[in-house]
Amino acid sequence: MKTSHLLLYILSVSTTAIISCNSSKNNTSDKTGMAYNQKTNGGFEVNTRFRRGPGPGLMEIEGGVFVMGGSAINVPGQELGNYNHKRETTVSSFYMDETEVSNTNWLEYLNWIRNTYPGDQEYYYNELPDTLVWRQPLSYNEPYVDNYLRHPAYQDYPVVGVTWEQAQRYCAWRTDRVNELLLREQGFMTSFKDLNGGANSNTTAPVNPGAKEPFNTDLYLNGQIDDRGKRAKKDLNPGSAANTAGNAGTGKDAPTRNVRLEDGVIKQPYRLPTEAEWEYAALGLIGNTQYENIGENKIYPWNGLGLSSAKKKTRGLILANFKRTKGDYMGVGGSLNDKGGVTVSVRSYTPNDFGLYNMAGNVSEWVADVYRTGTFEAADAFNPYRGNYYLDKKMLDPTSGKLDKDKYGRPILQAAIGGKKQTWAQKQAAANAPAVVDSLRGNTSYADQRGYRDRENELYGEITLVNNKSRVYKGGSWQDQALWLNPAMRRFMQQDESTADIGFRCAMTMLGAPEISTAGKTEFKQRSSPKFNPKRM
Known part of the structure; x- marks a missing residue:
């Protein structure tokens, strides 16, 4: 070198x-003038x-x-x-x-x-x-x-x-x-020390407080793991449930979020x-x-x-x-x-x-x-x-947006339905008629020409290990x-x-x-x- x-x-x-290059360094929108945060x-x-x-x-x-x-x-x-x-x-x-x-x-x-x-x-x-x-x-x-x-x-x-x-x-x-x-x-989130009863330990916690499954990134981001630590993010949304409850505090007692x-x-x-x-x-x-x-x-x-x-x-x-x-x-x-x-x-x-x-x-x-x-x-x-096989996280409840999960607390994945965003009506129909949607799955999931367009037999003629x-x-x-x-x-x-x-x-x-x-x-x-x-x- x-x-x-x-x-x-x-x-x-x-x-x-x-540091990321950010055009919003002044905490103000350059398009509306509205203040952030x-x-x-x-x-x-x-x-x-x-x-x-x-x-x-x-x-x-x-x-x-x-x-x-x-x-x-x-x-x-x-x-x-x-x-x-x-x-x-x-x-x-x-x-x-x-x-x-x-x-x-x-x-x-x-x-x-x-x-x-x-x-x-x-x-x-x-x-x-x-x-x-x-x-x-x-x-x-x-x-x-x-x-x-x-x-x-x-x-x-x-x-x-x-x-x-x-x-x-x-x-x-x-x-x-x-x-x-x-x-x-x-x-x-709750610290490892507090999870272990005050012991000075930073080993991975196998189970979340009040839950049966270990931590999963997708479920946490989807709000299905609710664990707030001492430095949890403050919830600035005035319309959130915590802020509209009537007893929302300020300072250290202010509502928090994931x-x-x-x-x-x-x-x-x-x-x-x-x-x-x-x-x-x-x-x-x-x-x-x-x-x-x-x-x-x-x-x-x-x-x-x-x-x-x-x-x-x-x-x-x-x-x-x-x-x-x-x-x-x-x-x-x-x-x-x-x-x-x-x-x-x-x-x-x-x-x-x-x-x-x-x-x-x-x-x-x-x-x-x-x-x-x-x-x-x-x-x-x-x-x-080469290997694209598009998957969606299976929805458990379309109303709340909760994801379905397996016995290990991991989101269940299923073949993607199509290559573009569904309309709201299509999304609701999919939630109400899973049997119909499942019959359509897999038609566009392989996006790298595996299937009828793929010359799978090109190595050895008509028979191949590939x-x-x-x-x-x-x-x-x-x-x-x-x-x-x-x-x-x-x-x-x-x-x-x-x-x-x-x-x-x-x-x-x-x-x-x-x-x-x-x-x-x-x-x-x-x-x-x-x-x-x-x-x-």
Whole structure:
């Protein structure tokens, strides 16, 4: 990474929150002149001090244009489906995990399930990784079957034996735990200390006060979890139930409300990265870019054609965990080349120019996309993705707006009805005639041409292993040779299957301006809106 970009990156990371560009800095509408955040003026609230920042574990990835599949190496005899067709693509800025999800991270998830649902053995069992993936007919791997997930010797190693579906559920669980932590620690909800009877503890609370289900972000935002902490938001709406009750207090006794999405406190959902996001982040071309000029392309997440370090202090050290030859997994005793026989710690080697570890080797990683060989011949040039399956939260009561939920306190999702907003009459008809609506569901849910327009059989003629549950994984692993370390390489596996060499990391959407930092950059000056004084008209 060039020095100027390194300083810029450190500055952007150290400033964990970024002030949003807001035209309403004066707490007054520039179109009506009405004041914001005033109980006596309608109570319309606008957060004019919103500060953006990543959730725990995430690094900021400034998006931009790159050539999808541009790092691919054409090898004679290589199958067409092993790499992406070269195509110029733009990826929005986003956040990505600094490291792969580790065994300790997954055990935290399992511990929460056991504490929250102690009698639900099925839930716990379904989220257990398949440790039998280590078994091979002609290999002695039984120690990994028994120890890899739980023994402290492997606590910082990447979790394996997890399916794409399990990874998706982990992302949803992580979203709720992070948002609950933010709300409780900032006093918007009852603090962990108070929940635990005054004990000095900040462990995740399994159950909300007066409720049977744990915290869920969607249900909280929908008002179905009512928990107000000591620093709960003041309710400025004069028409709210609390303010019209006749006994609404002032100051500390003033009515309060739940945090809303508009307050900027709630984090976006953790999710699997798209294939385009993953490939863009793995290349880390930002380190080779100055004034929109890429000085040097890459075929790995690091510069150069070699697989070992060229720096004086680390010269000769292997830069990733992979298999050098068909039988060489770790090198010669006394001078091990990559320091690992199977996986290694998620913080091994050096991070790439985005600060991400092990974007080549160690374990391959699940991404969100459905696999097709020709996806990027036809996909959109902006944020390309194949896998859209639009879902709506099922309504329990259309009058109150309450969402239906499952036995774990999570909103029930159902296939979207159509591609545009319904009229009020259609919405009421849907609520009153669910059987009719259900017959229409699914007609427009697949929005990425899966189905009759999709050439599902293009790999092997009329018979293929590729289907709508085939998911892409990227990055190469401890079992792969160097060819697979190239970020453009891609393979697929069924979303309900797992192996000993596939793990994952999470991503998160970045909202607002795509630029991470404006430090040291020339900017256009913005002038304030002309002031309006209704008393002097």
